[in-house]
Amino acid sequence: MKIFFIGLLIFFIALGIHLVIWRVHKPKGQIRALLQLFFGTFLIYLVGGCSGMNLYEYIQLGIFFTALVLVYTVTYSAIEVDSPSLLIVLNISGAGSSGLDDRRLKEIMTDEILVKPRMLDLIEDRMVDLEGGKYKLTAAGRFFSGIFIFYRSLLGLPKGG
């Protein structure tokens, strides 16, 4: 259980630092900053910590900690960017017993809300460049999209979205 407690401790220390920093100044490239923060904290523990663990315990701690960080990062992405499905149910819930019709949903959920901010995110994440009014993939964008194209074809599924 030592690995369990140490892993959780490092995770919650990094989480606390993250919450404080984000309230003062949210960095650009938030996911990248999150990963640097969490793994930086872990590295500081490895360098400065003296728990007297064996190599395989360090490996296990590394895998456990990485799994926790990935969970948080993935969940954070859902917090950072509003999911259309969640927006839909929140708006329908907000309408209460009156309900919400298609026309009103389309007025609320426009390209300005659903698509254009994602284009800006892609530029900020350097997945896409805007040149002469045209959006083009960068090498990073090509690589990243290639992973999903490959996996979707492996699953035998069409384009998502």
Place this chain on the structure above:
Amino acid sequence: MLLDYAQAFVPVAGLLINVFIQVACIRCFPRLGLLKSVYAGFAAGLCSILAFYFINPGKGLVLSADSFGLLVVNLLAYFSLGYCYFHFINLGETARRIRILRELVESKAGLSLDEILERYNAGEILERRIGRLLSNGQIILCDGKYYIGKPFVLLIAKIILFMKWMILGKRCVS
């Protein structure tokens, strides 16, 4: 000693089994649907981890005090990795940025914003999600209006809102 090192990688091995079974399910039984294939893969990975700890050939069921601690850590790690794999699949299924990137992959000369919106826009995004929410019973359509059905997605939305407030200090969505 070797077993100690092997135990460290048990969650990763569980994840690989999860992925293999999930892909096999969706390819061999497409009618099962993506979500059920994910459940099947997760269950297979979980069973393999439990089997590793509980089945000791020749000695029946064995679980020592040391193993219990490792089991807890490895199960948590596996659940975490399984959750991440689910989200990875979900990204391919629903993420807008991935879809936009795919549209750009198919257009070597690049696309203007209008051209992107011709291929993928709020109308399609809404249609897909409403279809999904209706088929899962999360919303219902009655007399041309939508109402909340099963409240699971609504509960998730409220949890996300709470976390958004806690972490980002934002009280509302866009």
